[in-house]
Amino acid sequence: MADDQATAKETATRPQAVTMQPGGDAAAPATGGRKREIRTDLCVIGAGSGGLSVAAIAASFGVPVVLVERGAMGGDCLNAGCVPSKSLIAAGERAHAMREAAAFGITAQEPQVDYTALRDHIRDVIAGIAPTDSQERFEAMGVTVLRESARFTGRDMVEAGDAVIRARRFVIATGARPAIPPIPGLAETPHHTNETIFDLTARPGHLIVIGGGPIGLELAQAHARLGARVSVVEAQDILAREERELAEVVEAQLRREGVAFHANAKVTAVSGEDGAVRITLAGGGDAGETVLEGTHLLVATGRKPVLDGLGLDAAGIRHDSSGIAVDQGLRTSNRRVYAIGDCAGGATGGYRFTHAANQHAGLVIRSALFRLRVKLDNAIIPRVTYTDPELAAVGLGEEEARKLHKGRIRVLRFPVAENDRARAERREAGHVKVITSHKGLVLGAAIAAPQAGELIALWTLAVTKKMKVQDIAGLVMAYPTLSEISKRAAVEFLKPSARMPSVRRLIRFLRVFG
Ligand SMILES: Cc1cc2nc3c(=O)[nH]c(=O)nc-3n(C[C@H](O)[C@H](O)[C@H](O)COP(=O)(O)OP(=O)(O)OC[C@H]3O[C@@H](n4cnc5c(N)ncnc54)[C@H](O)[C@@H]3O)c2cc1C
Numbered sequence: 076m077a078d079d080q081a082t083a084k085e086t087a088t089r090p091q092a093v094t095m096q097p098g099g100d101a102a103a104p105a106t107g108g109r110k111r112e113i114r115t116d117l118c119v120i121g122a123g124s125g126g127l128s129v130a131a132i133a134a135s136f137g138v139p140v141v142l143v144e145r146g147a148m149g150g151d152c153l154n155a156g157c158v159p160s161k162s163l164i165a166a167g168e169r170a171h172a173m174r175e176a177a178a179f180g181i182t183a184q185e186p187q188v189d190y191t192a193l194r195d196h197i198r199d200v201i202a203g204i205a206p207t208d209s210q211e212r213f214e215a216m217g218v219t220v221l222r223e224s225a226r227f228t229g230r231d232m233v234e235a236g237d238a239v240i241r242a243r244r245f246v247i248a249t250g251a252r253p254a255i256p257p258i259p260g261l262a263e264t265p266h267h268t269n270e271t272i273f274d275l276t277a278r279p280g281h282l283i284v285i286g287g288g289p290i291g292l293e294l295a296q297a298h299a300r301l302g303a304r305v306s307v308v309e310a311q312d313i314l315a316r317e318e319r320e321l322a323e324v325v326e327a328q329l330r331r332e333g334v335a336f337h338a339n340a341k342v343t344a345v346s347g348e349d350g351a352v353r354i355t356l357a358g359g360g361d362a363g364e365t366v367l368e369g370t371h372l373l374v375a376t377g378r379k380p381v382l383d384g385l386g387l388d389a390a391g392i393r394h395d396s397s398g399i400a401v402d403q404g405l406r407t408s409n410r411r412v413y414a415i416g417d418c419a420g421g422a423t424g425g426y427r428f429t430h431a432a433n434q435h436a437g438l439v440i441r442s443a444l445f446r447l448r449v450k451l452d453n454a455i456i457p458r459v460t461y462t463d464p465e466l467a468a469v470g471l472g473e474e475e476a477r478k479l480h481k482g483r484i485r486v487l488r489f490p491v492a493e494n495d496r497a498r499a500e501r502r503e504a505g506h507v508k509v510i511t512s513h514k515g516l517v518l519g520a521a522i523a524a525p526q527a528g529e530l531i532a533l534w535t536l537a538v539t540k541k542m543k544v545q546d547i548a549g550l551v552m553a554y555p556t557l558s559e560i561s562k563r564a565a566v567e568f569l570k571p572s573a574r575m576p577s578v579r580r581l582i583r584f585l586r587v588f589g
């Protein structure tokens with residue numbers, strides 16, 4: 076989903092079209108079919124979250140833009156990522172609520188799940204959002220949309236179908252795809268990734284998920300709630316990039332819901348056919364070898380940038396396995412070319428989120444259109460895993476903060492179980508953890524709680540605006556809301572001062588005045 080698109084009111088000046096020879100050189104002798112040349116200010120490759128945002132904002136300023144997309148408009152987020160996964164998760168929540176209803180005095184029921192109808196729900200949500208990202212909408216904004224594969228043929232030239240595009244600036248936003256690990260037998264064994272799992276029309280009997288990161292866990296919990304038996308196999312700890320104490324909250328909840336975990340396990344072999352897969356593990360809590368037998372296999376072992384066929388070398392653009400190398404201004408080694416979103420490596424730090432791609436888009440606009448100096452700040456990008464409870468974090472974690480601030484930090488916690496709203500809803504697992512400097516500057520926060528993805532907004536503001544935790548402690552939060560958890564964690568910062576003898580002496584002294 077592209078952000079920041081709604082502002083494109085005026086249509087952009089159209090790019091100029093002329094005819095030229097193959098190979099991209101207007102002066103070259105004709106050697107075959109003629110290519111049409113398009114001269115434009117901005118050429119964006121990829122119409123996913125990042126590319127659409129750049130195109131929409133540039134068009135809203137009347138800048139001529141060519142947008143090249145070889146697949147579905149909207150990219151991964153709309154078609155195989157955020158939107159289908161959150162639609163599936165929403166269905167899982169409904170099923171879970173039916174099973175858990177007895178605690179509220181309502182007869183609990185085992186939900187009957189129709190996976191074909193579930194797939195239709197997912198498709199319907201995608202179809203509802205698709206017009207926002209559509210070719211028609213972007214053309215109406217004045218963007219020239221080419222449904223082709225783009226390839227650099229020179230430092231300032233891209234070929235796309237029968238067009239050669241010469242642009243002042245290029246933005247590469249080609250996204251990422253599932254990274255499939257080289258496990259013996261995996262390539263020959265039927266398996267799903269995020270590109271196919273949302274098309275299931277029957278409930279998996281036993282879904283084995285390889286990869287205990289955000290994708291693996293979100294989909295594991297959703298399918299378990301929809302009635303599938305689910306096992307997760309992970310080479311490291313579960314949600315290894317997050318703080319252990321918070322990842323453990325999520326893991327414990329999934330275990331309670333019946334998900335089996337095999338963490339710190341090595342998959343040594345995969346075999347089988349449709350409906351009957353076998354995974355052989357070494358480690359994972361068992362001394363020897365374990366064999367898991369399942370009906371379906373989902374591979375969620377990370378993402379790799381989509382760079383194939385882009386002709387990066389022809390344009391002098393450096394890249395490696397983490398993506399296109401960019402500096403803090405999102406510029407590649409070719410100064411005319413930026414790279415944003417999931418395909419970018421280097422200074423982006425591998426933050427692969429729709430909102431990170433949108434943030435990149437905003438920076439590129441300032442740099443390419445207004446020639447301003449821009450600088451990425453990864454510390455202000457929140458990350459959320461949409462399990463239940465959700466796990467959200469922003470800024471520095473405890474270990475990182477301790478290192479950077481030479482141990483002079485404060486760690487504040489407050490449990491969800493002491494929040495009245497959470498109690499009323501019987502969703503008491505988790506806590507908020509806030510890291511500050513010894514003077515109270517908010518360095519980071521992490522939350523495992525219901526709606527942690529919403530709650531992290533306050534801490535994202537605090538980190539972005541370099542606020543002090545005392546500012547949060549002084550906020551009036553509506554009662555009863557989950558947001559009170561954040562305030563109560565902030566108040567923890569002030570508690571030691573309430574115990575200071577000097578403060579108590581002052582109160583005793585002030586009593587003298589009546
Ligand atoms: C299952 C799943 C769930 C996710 N959930 C979330 C979430 O809840 N929140 C969140 O913030 N993020 C989430 N993400 C991540 C999010 O989807 C990505 O970070 C985001 O889509 C990246 O946007 P992008 O523009 O970089 O790439 P994409 O959206 O992937 O778009 C890239 C586009 O470029 C096109 N392209 C590639 N090469 C070429 C070429 N040579 N010529 C022309 N076109 C080309 C592709 O066809 C594609 O349409 C999720 C991802 C997955 C897989």
Ligand SMILES: NC(=O)c1ccc[n+]([C@@H]2O[C@H](COP(=O)([O-])OP(=O)(O)OC[C@H]3O[C@@H](n4cnc5c(N)ncnc54)[C@H](O)[C@@H]3O)[C@@H](O)[C@H]2O)c1
Nearest residue numbers: 256286287288289290291309310375376377427459460461
């Ligand atoms: N809620 C969100 O915002 C959201 C949701 C899903 C995905 N995403 C984005 O997509 C990215 C990719 O997600 P992901 O979960 O696929 O990747 P990830 O890299 O976060 O996690 C993949 C996990 O697979 C494990 N793994 C790798 N090879 C393995 C093997 N052979 N056997 C067992 N385990 C193995 C890794 O140790 C890792 O923990 C995320 O980093 C995130 O940026 C975001």
